[in-house]
Amino acid sequence: MAVLQMQHIQICALKSNRKRLLEFLQRRGVVELIDGPEADDVFQKDDVTPVRAALEREIQAARRALEVLERLAPEKTSMLASLNGRTVLKPEVYDAFEEKAPEVAAVAARLDALEREIGDRQAEILKTETAIEALQPWVRLDISMQFGGTRKTAAFIGSLPEPMRYDEIVARLAALAPDAGPAAVEIISTSNDQTCIFLLTGRPDAKAYEDALRAMGFARPASATSVPPAEQLTRYKAQIADCRQAIESARQEIIGAASCRGDLKFLIDYDTMRIEKYGVIGSMAQSKSTFILDGYIPKMDAERLQRELESRFDAVVSLEDPDEDADVPVKLKNGWFSDPVESVVDSFSLPGKGEIDPTSITAVFYYVLFGLMLSDAAYGAMLFFGCWWATKRFPNMEIGMRRMLKLFQYSGLATIFWGFIFGSFFGDIVTIVGKTFFGADIAFPTLWFSPTENPMLMLVFSMGVGVVHLYTGLICSFYQHWKNGRYKDAIYDTVFWLLLITGLILMLIPSSMFQDMSQIYVTFPPFVNTAAVWMSILGAIGIVLTGGRDAASLPGRIASGLYSLYGATSWLSDILSYSRLLALGLATGVIASVVNQMGSMLGGGVVGAIVLLLVFIIGQLLNFGINLLGSYVHTNRLQYVEFYGKFYEGGGRPFSPFGVHTKYFKFEEDK
Amino acid sequence: MGMLLAVLGAVCAALVAGAGSSVGVGMAGEAAAGVITEDPNKFGKVLLLQLLPGTQGIYGLLVAFLTLSQIGVIGGGAVEISLWKGLLYFASCMPMTVVGYWSAIRQARVSIAGINLVAKRPDHMTKGMILAAMVETYAIFALLISILAVFGVSAVNI
Numbered sequence A: 001m002a003v004l005q006m007q008h009i010q011i012c013a014l015k016s017n018r019k020r021l022l023e024f025l026q027r028r029g030v031v032e033l034i035d036g037p038e039a040d041d042v043f044q045k046d047d048v049t050p051v052r053a054a055l056e057r058e059i060q061a062a063r064r065a066l067e068v069l070e071r072l073a074p075e076k077t078s079m080l081a082s083l084n085g086r087t088v089l090k091p092e093v094y095d096a097f098e099e100k101a102p103e104v105a106a107v108a109a110r111l112d113a114l115e116r117e118i119g120d121r122q123a124e125i126l127k128t129e130t131a132i133e134a135l136q137p138w139v140r141l142d143i144s145m146q147f148g149g150t151r152k153t154a155a156f157i158g159s160l161p162e163p164m165r166y167d168e169i170v171a172r173l174a175a176l177a178p179d180a181g182p183a184a185v186e187i188i189s190t191s192n193d194q195t196c197i198f199l200l201t202g203r204p205d206a207k208a209y210e211d212a213l214r215a216m217g218f219a220r221p222a223s224a225t226s227v228p229p230a231e232q233l234t235r236y237k238a239q240i241a242d243c244r245q246a247i248e249s250a251r252q253e254i255i256g257a258a259s260c261r262g263d264l265k266f267l268i269d270y271d272t273m274r275i276e277k278y279g280v281i282g283s284m285a286q287s288k289s290t291f292i293l294d295g296y297i298p299k300m301d302a303e304r305l306q307r308e309l310e311s312r313f314d315a316v317v318s319l320e321d322p323d324e325d326a327d328v329p330v331k332l333k334n335g336w337f338s339d340p341v342e343s344v345v346d347s348f349s350l351p352g353k354g355e356i357d358p359t360s361i362t363a364v365f366y367y368v369l370f371g372l373m374l375s376d377a378a379y380g381a382m383l384f385f386g387c388w389w390a391t392k393r394f395p396n397m398e399i400g401m402r403r404m405l406k407l408f409q410y411s412g413l414a415t416i417f418w419g420f421i422f423g424s425f426f427g428d429i430v431t432i433v434g435k436t437f438f439g440a441d442i443a444f445p446t447l448w449f450s451p452t453e454n455p456m457l458m459l460v461f462s463m464g465v466g467v468v469h470l471y472t473g474l475i476c477s478f479y480q481h482w483k484n485g486r487y488k489d490a491i492y493d494t495v496f497w498l499l500l501i502t503g504l505i506l507m508l509i510p511s512s513m514f515q516d517m518s519q520i521y522v523t524f525p526p527f528v529n530t531a532a533v534w535m536s537i538l539g540a541i542g543i544v545l546t547g548g549r550d551a552a553s554l555p556g557r558i559a560s561g562l563y564s565l566y567g568a569t570s571w572l573s574d575i576l577s578y579s580r581l582l583a584l585g586l587a588t589g590v591i592a593s594v595v596n597q598m599g600s601m602l603g604g605g606v607v608g609a610i611v612l613l614l615v616f617i618i619g620q621l622l623n624f625g626i627n628l629l630g631s632y633v634h635t636n637r638l639q640y641v642e643f644y645g646k647f648y649e650g651g652g653r654p655f656s657p658f659g660v661h662t663k664y665f666k667f668e669e670d671k
Numbered sequence B: 001m002g003m004l005l006a007v008l009g010a011v012c013a014a015l016v017a018g019a020g021s022s023v024g025v026g027m028a029g030e031a032a033a034g035v036i037t038e039d040p041n042k043f044g045k046v047l048l049l050q051l052l053p054g055t056q057g058i059y060g061l062l063v064a065f066l067t068l069s070q071i072g073v074i075g076g077g078a079v080e081i082s083l084w085k086g087l088l089y090f091a092s093c094m095p096m097t098v099v100g101y102w103s104a105i106r107q108a109r110v111s112i113a114g115i116n117l118v119a120k121r122p123d124h125m126t127k128g129m130i131l132a133a134m135v136e137t138y139a140i141f142a143l144l145i146s147i148l149a150v151f152g153v154s155a156v157n158i
Helices: A015-028 A049-072 A079-083 A091-138 A166-176 A203-215 A229-283 A299-313 A339-348 A359-374 A377-393 A399-422 A429-437 A455-483 A487-508 A512-518 A526-546 A554-565 A568-577 A579-602 A605-647 B002-038 B040-070 B083-120 B122-155
Strands: A006-014 A032-034 A087-089 A153-160 A183-190 A195-202 A290-298 A316-320 A665-667
Touching: A006 A015, A006 A299, A015 A229, A015 A290, A015 A299, A032 A229, A049 A091, A049 A229, A079 A377, A087 A091, A091 A183, A091 A229, A153 A203, A166 A183, A166 A203, A195 A203, A229 A665, A290 A299, A299 A316, A339 A359, A339 A399, A339 A605, A339 B122, A359 A377, A359 A399, A359 A455, A359 A579, A359 A605, A377 A399, A377 A605, A399 A605, A429 A579, A429 A605, A455 A487, A455 A512, A455 A568, A455 A579, A455 A605, A455 B122, A487 A526, A487 A568, A526 A554, A568 A579, A568 A605, A579 A605, A579 B040, A579 B122, A605 B040, A605 B122, B002 B040, B002 B083, B040 B083, B040 B122, B083 B122
Parallel strands: A087 A665
Antiparallel strands: A006 A290, A006 A316, A032 A290, A153 A195, A183 A195
């Protein structure tokens, strides 16, 4: 309907009421607050950064805790859960949570610690397992690995870097230390890349054997245990078991805390709200015992809020219309029919200064164009009833999602309409089933004509729809100029163009070129033909004379006027762009028919029926999905590029009120 | 010979446009999976963006099917057609073949950019989709001309 009128609001209240007043404002969510005046002798601003940082950390901890819970004790959710919307709570729950918050924050911290504990223990297990592996070759050694010998003997424990047999070792030692006394060599283990040995000899020969061993590449084990390896192994295994148990008990504790999930979510929401509140506190001007809030409020909500604030909080509220050049935020308000299209306008851009709210006019064309592209009665019915059911089943749905579904629901209705006009119901399923199973020649009623049989007529019709759409845009532009008192612009930039384009179209329709292509034969009375010629001439002259009115010199004016006449080519491409209505409509109908035809290839009978049913369900669902996507994006495109190109620029700043911007919960609206 | 050319045209439309789409959807799918590793909840959004370059393959299939059914290779009633008519069918399939291939790949690049956009600002998915749809416009125009041409050629008597 319209862009809501905004008022500038200033609230002055006592600091003792600050918390309650801000919480009230936040729940109401109707005021957008702006930065207050700069600090001076009387008014100061609080530094809230540390508080906000602390809250931010608490949120992070709670998020991590939720992630841990989700990993170890996943919550069962249905596919449609996202349609549920946020859970509704009474405002008292928020007030009561203040006491509980530290407790929940502690739970979050505990879950975080447990998660870290699990990680540490897992790392320890890995480390121990590596140690066990290193110890494995030494298991048969039944003394300490650090054993260096007795008073009379010297022992060498270590590995040689290649697999060797006992006799080889003895022979090498004898060769390397020919003069040394006897020594006992024992092979502990042999593998592909090493031989672990134990060598015992008398003290006096120790030096000789050490040199000999070194020459053979002897190395002492990297980690020599003080107890015999077998015993150490048992110790390691006990350590791993300990870690496993610690992990398991941490895991159990986490799973046991799954009931806190709701509280953790609430903590996130609670802190999110507090962060927003502290943001406000940081930007407002405060004296020793009062504070001042500045902001914008939609006029429709203003008086009620003023009344409530003044009666509840000893506050002074002043309302005034904003200055002409103030940066006023934009909020739209529309009835049930166009409300869903607000999201479409919103994702383009909100109306800028002096622009009209294009929502309702966009809505009419949105549904019509969408229906023309999908153009199948059965698909339309699926869309309509599906969205209708979903919005009924999930009444608490978020506003964005609801708008989307409503947009599709109304578009579905338009699709049903066009489906009947063009005689399409799952393509030609009625005819196929009639022919295959009953030998009957029946067809879904076609109220006007079938685009597959007469594509040229559909092409002309599509472009006709385009012309209507573009003209509407131009009329909106005229209205906008007129409303803002730019009467000359209104005439120069829209009326001349209307004259030129209408004249050209009227000249084109009776021409033989058009008639050959479209097979549509129209003859106008002679005066219309004459009028058409004069309209185009008048329009063209007008455009050449006024199109360059910003230029300084006369030749410059004419030159840029001629250049703006060249803009007629953009009209050509704009109108041709609507041929996508035909192409997408054909794509829906023809693919649906192809699916039906493939399904019916096995002929009648039970087997044929089963095959047809299977192919039908899968193929039609696929076609429905693909074309739904196509219709959605291309309807948007026609609106954004062709239609808005004629009059709408946007650039308005969205109204973002101080409110409850939570993720999981929202409050009951108090009436 | 005419029949051969007509079938060749149909096959080209399905084959080349389909190849373009599979390359495109594949590229977009890789980007989409990357986003999902960060945030699995964005699956629905990136899936839509991944699908966008897939339509060219479907359009190619559509043109192929129309051509094959016009010349009676499917649905029965195939008769010998002249060399010239076959050539005309072949030419009719070319817009969808060539434009389908290139636009699918170019559109995939825009889709990937859109997927990256969704990764950072999920609220602006529609904008990413519209940008990708801008490329698809030309595939739609090619489809339109191919369909009109195939219908038109079947009415031509040479």
